[in-house]
Amino acid sequence: MTGDAAPRAEGPAFPVVVRCLVTALTAWVFLAGWRVIDQPVIRQASFAAQALIIAGLAVLLIVTFWVWRSRTTVTAVDIRQTWIWSKRVAWADVSHAKMIYVPYLAWLVAPRLIVRSGAGMVTVFHAADHELLTTFTHYALAPEQRAR
Known part of the structure; x- marks a missing residue:
């Protein structure tokens, strides 16, 4: 950053x-x-x-x-995860965001980024990378930093 x-x-x-x-x-x-x-x-x-x-x-x-192949991306515009069916949520649609992180067990229990969109839809993104979690936190805590 x-x-x-x-x-x-x-x-x-x-x-x-x-x-x-x-x-x-x-x-x-x-x-x-x-x-x-x-x-x-x-x-x-x-x-x-x-x-x-x-x-x-x-x-x-x-x-x-x-x-093995799944990757999560966090940008100022959205959060995406490749999967069997890829997931994407625009930050502009997020009404609530939280992270589930189990200290000392993140190597076994994949940290999760949980976002609720304005329509009430809950989407779970997995994230195993520290920089990814930091960036998610940056946008979740500072909504004015997101692209509108």
């Missing part, structure tokens, strides 16, 4: 430990599934049941991918 330029920050949405835990859990689910895939109960299950299992595994893979 320098001079007259409006602060802007971008960073990962989830801490590295969270990303690694999600990956490990995903791997564990796939390994457990691989061990039972040849069981008679699975082979004799209906097509719908098998499709449901495959769909669940696909969702797990998609979420794991986006936990």
Whole structure:
């Protein structure tokens, strides 16, 4: 944050430990599934049941991918997070903003930026980067700094 330029920050949405835990859990689910895939109960299950299992595994893979890829950006104009479906809230629409941060556990519990828009819509943004949290706080506490 320098001079007259409006602060802007971008960073990962989830801490590295969270990303690694999600990956490990995903791997564990796939390994457990691989061990039972040849069981008679699975082979004799209906097509719908098998499709449901495959769909669940696909969702797990998609979420794991986006936990690694997701990034949050805070600017004077808005807050954005890339995700399976990207989120964006303009500061001009924010009626309430708060941060959920668990001291000493931020490496495990991803800090969250929670904003309520004028329409009452609540949007949660994850932020694992200290500069990102600082910039969010800057705009949340100083509304006159936001671009209108």
